[in-house]
Structures are given as C-alpha cells and as structure tokens.
Amino acid sequence: MNKISLFFLIQIGLVALLSNAMGQSNPYTVTVNISGRIDTTEKNTRDIYYLFKNYLESRPDSLYDNPYWNNKEKRERQSGNPAIFYTPLYEYNISPKRIFNTWKPFILSIEKLELNKYKIRVALIKDEAEPDKILTILNLNAIRDNGNWVLENTFHDIVKSWESVNYKYINYVYPKSHSFNQILAQKSIDFCDSIKKVLDIKLNDTFSFYLSDNPDEMGLLFGYEFYYLNYTTGLTTKWLNQIFSAKGNEFYPHEFMHIILKGIGNDSRNYLIEEGLACFLGEFNTPRYKSRISKLSKDYLVNKPTYDLESLVLNKAENNGYQSAYPTGSIIAEIIYESRGYSGIIELCKADTRKSEDILRIIYKITGLNKKGLVKKFREKLILYGS
Template sequence: MYKYLLLFAFVSVNAQIKPDISARVDTTDVNVNKVYHLYSDYISSRPDSVYANPYWNETELKRFTDNGFQPDMGVIMGTFNFEENSLYYFKPKILQIDKVEEGRYQIKTIFMNDSIDKDYAFYNPMAIHRLYAVEGINGAYKLENTMSYDTRNWKVYHYKFIKYVVHPDCVFNKKKAKKALAFCENTIKQFKIEVSGPITYYITPNSDALGRLFNYDYWLSYGTGRALKKFMELYTAFGNEDYDHEFVHLLFPDGKRPFIINEGIATWLGGPGYDETFEEALLKFSGDIKSNAALTVMDILENRYRNQYDNSPLYVTGAVICKLAYEKYGLDGLNKVLNCGETITDLQNVLAGLYGTSYENIDRIVMDYIRNYKP
C-alpha cells in the first residue's frame, strides 16, 4: 500500500501546521485548550524526526530516541509518516479531546484531504490517530503513546524468555505458547543464535485492536503482525501465541541484508504469514509459475511479477535462496547470505562467490527449484 503514496504530488511547505477542529472540541475548557495547543505545536515540530521533542513524555522519548526512533508508535508501525509534506496533503483535523481520567486526555485526529483527486479518493482518509496528553507535576501536559495505559490491565503470562501480554478478548492457549517456546529454542540451537534479550509478545484479536496499540483507530495500510527488533517486541492480530515468522525476525541478529533475505529467512523457517507454511506457499507459487520459464528473481524483485495483495512470491523466493545456501554450504554459507550487504548487487556478488559461478546461473538454480518443487 505504501508505494501508492509516491503518486501524490506533495507540496513542500515550511509553515505552521494548524489542525482544524470539530464542534466536539471545546477549546473554552482550560485543559482542553492546553491540550489543543500542545498537539498543534507537536504537529509542527517535525514529528517524523528523531530528536528531543519537547512535547513528548520524557521517559518514553528517551526509550525511543536512544534506539534511533522518534517517539510515536504510529509513525514506527503505521500507515502514515507524519512528514511535513504529508501533513500538508492529508491535513489533520482534531475530532476529539476528551478527558479519560484526572490529568489525562485523549486526542483523536483524522488525516484527510477534502480536495483529493477522484482517482485517489479511496486513500481518504489516510488515518485516524490517537494519543494521550498527560499532565505533569508542574501542570504542563506532554504527549504519550496509547500502549502503556491501554494495556495496563491485560493479563500477562511468562514462558521462560517470552512474556505474553494478552488482550481481554483473547483466550490464552498454553499449548500454543509451549509450541512457540519449543520453536524458538530449537531455532536458537540449530543456528547457534545468541538472543539479545527477552521477548515481549502482544496478542490482539484483529487488526483494529492491533492498530489501537499503535495509536490508530483507523489505519489505511493496516497490519496483522510485526516484530520490533530494537525492543524485542512482537505483535499479532491473529490472537495467536505462535507467530513463528515474527519470532524469527527477533531471534536472528541484525545484519546488513536486503528485504528479500530478511523476509526470506523468516519465511523459510516460519512461513510467509501466520496461517501458511513455507512448503504450502512454495507449492502454490510453483504451480503459478511452472509454465513461466522466462521468470527471473529480478522480475520478482522489481515487481514485474507479484501478487495483487501480498508479497508472497518475494518472500518465498528469498526463503529458497536461504534454504539452498544452508543445505549446500551449511551455517557458514547461510550467515554469508544473511550478512551480504544491503543492496541486491551485494547479494548477487555474495551468491556468486558462494556458489563459484555467475549470478545468472544462480538465478536459474533458484527459479528452477521453485518451478520443479514437489512436496
């Protein structure tokens, strides 16, 4: 979904961005007025940038900026980047500033374009975003993400190094939790991984509930699962305890590798998503391209071949690259692929050196394996 945003003709601006307000926002109320001005100042303060933003809760701010993030989970995880030009195009309108409890208000904002071209009208609105404003001991308000407050009463379960935080609408499945722990322990042992810390796993029942963890009451490019490696956090919208694909993202150490390999290792070991194994996805992709002898890895990488609603061909192709490297050259070969460098050229050069042949030959090996796959 994100690629379509590049089609919009954003206009560069350096002016103060003043959000509109709905009739529900009573700025004659002293505290509502404070929160309104706090949010207005925040929106104009480069909210997409990593720095000591003066409008944000200091504790949250430090945790995020120390790890290279700006503090809003909606920007990290969501559909909208909060760049100045984006805010000019999808103008913010504050729908609500409501008191939640003493000293805490929620701010709900819609981002939309009233004059958007009809060809792009289905991208409107882009998001409905929600934050908290919390009063400090000096009477000043600062912004916070919704996650800590909204999950404060969720049930917590511990399985060795995995801490599950479970939405009230989900029933925790102990068998699946044990299965997930076994998957992690086996993966760690097989690939000699040194895990960087304990995992916190948030379970939600659907993408709307997941979005609310990320400050969204509505998000256009919604998600169903995510791993945040810097914080060793995993999020699911399937109500499941065993999201193996996302576990792999957390277990394997960071390395310089292109997207196809980052998703490839997670797909090979954990499937392309929650409800499909690698073998199932590979069999389907094999059937789709069996008679397409001209298809290459580069065609998939450059989106000349893709599914309409998912990246399964790319994920599966990356998985086959990882699988073959491991089967032919062991853990050392796999690690070379996982640390090949960030560009496709880096990957091609590492594969050519590993196999001792031209990249064109390797491309054929990978695509022939997919076409001829039999379970």
C-alpha cells in the same frame, strides 16, 4: 476570536498565520483541520491543538529528544521513536512533511479524560476522491509533564488491564478474555531453541509477546482506532524485544525469527533478506508461505515488466497488491539452503546486505552461482510453486 471564526481559518489552511502557541520554530508547516465540535476557545483544548500541530512539524520521524513527547516514554522506548503510531509510517520511506500533506490530519475530538489528561482522535484523510480516503484514525493522549502539555501513547491505557504470564524467556501479555495455552507456549520455546541451535546463536534475551485476537484489536495497541495503515497480523519491535500478534494464540514463528536474528548480524540486513529469512525459517512449506510465492510466480512467469530478479531485489517491481520482498527473499533463502545448508544461511545472516545493490553479489559468492545460473534457479522455483 470566536470558535467559528477560528474553525474556518484552520479549514482553509491559514492557521500558519496565527502565532505559534508554544513558541517553537518548525522547518515546515502542516495544515491540521478540526471538527466543528472542538471548542478552541477553551485554553487547554487550544493548547493541545497546537501541541499536536507542533509535533507533526517537528520531524517526528527523527530520533532525538522531541520536546512534544513525554519523558517517561522517551526513556521506556530507549533510542527508538517514542511514538508507537509512527513505526509503520517508516515503511513509506518518505518525509513526514509529504505524509501529512498527502494524508491531511483532521482532529475529530479533544476530550478530557481526567485532570491533566485529554484524549485526541485524529483521522488522516486524503483530499482526492479515492476509494481509500482514510489512512487511519489515530488515538493519542495529551498529558501534563513538568507543567507542559506533551503527547503520550494510549498503549498503557489498554494493556494495564491485561493479564501476563512469564513462560521461560517469553513474557506473554493478553486480554482477560484469552485463555493462556501452555502447550503452544512450550512449542514456541522449542521452536526458538531449535533455530538458535542450527544457527549457532547463543543470545537468549527475554522478550514480550502481546497477543491479540485480530488485527483491529492489535491496531489499538499502536493507537489505531481504525487500522488500515500497515494492516498486518504481526509486527516486531526489535530494539525493545517486543512482538505484537493478531493471530489469537501463543505461537508465531515468523515474528520469533526477527527476535532470534538479532543474535546474528543484527543491523546489517536488508529488509528483503530479513523477511526472506523469517519466512523460510519460520514458515517454510506452510499454506501462507506457498501462497506468497504463488502470487509472485504469476507475475514473474508472464514476464510482467519490472518482475525480473534484479528489479525484485532492488525493490523496483511494480506493486501488485502484495509485498514482493517476502517471496523473493524466501526463494533466495531456499536456493542458498539447497546449495550450502545452514552454513550458507548463517553466511547470509552475517553478510552486510544493507545496500540492495550488494545482495546479488553476496548470493553469487555464497552459492557459487553466476547471474545466469541464479536466474535459472529462481525461475525454476517459481515454476514449481506456480504449478
């Protein structure tokens, strides 16, 4: 079969009729389109195409010994997902089958970098005529591992040329263009120590802080050549003790909080409570903190449908361009602090809030408020921040 014939078979989704080059049986199929510049008559290129396709069909969201990923990174990333790019996809809380049927993979290029190493560039694209058609452009490597082609993050290709400084228990890693600021590094240590003291946390783990100047530069660390998926200025990989920052400096208290909170009820917190605590303890009274709550205030105080306290806590509020969990969790933390001080915050940290349905009951218990009283306090806070 020549290159052009194979290209059109793939384009119309008939590639599933072709034999699976790696002999694996997968539970669902993903249509992977390719650019006409890719020569699929070349054996390595064809094998790498099937490697990527098989990987997408192998439940890449699941934590197991995935045969399509290299062993070194599976060891490095411990019990977590070895694919750095997949971490933000968990935010969608939907299956990979649905993700890759909605945002269809289009391989832009498969280029040889060196013997036994190729770079794959993939766009995730929607078919529908929408303003945001591209979710991301993803960079991955394909390398030989024990004679087989397997996938690899591009992370180490980037950071191997970066500088690093161990400052007490923080390992800062940053581009050569950055000038390390020891004053801000010490400010970071002082902040972490002060929070651990008031929360009575003895844990003193070392952690890495990858410092970038902007979100696009940070996105490259995740493999995103075009960074739209989960576009943010900060991200923490708790199980690896890693912080990624796009703020261009050494101080990021919100992300520090995610590492610190590992020392107190680490696996039992709901996303809303985790982010609310990080905002309240790491950003209280800053313009960013106030801005988030002001946005929620505008929706809540006009009685917008689904913007009641219960819906917000259950994550059922209609999306209005911001993550309502952050300001909702922030106000909850404020109310608890004003009611019980740091002892109340510690109790919230330790409470099992994994089920959203349990959060309000736990808040009632900590504060002594009933439903009517909590709703009243919540509304008063929003009026204050909205004025």
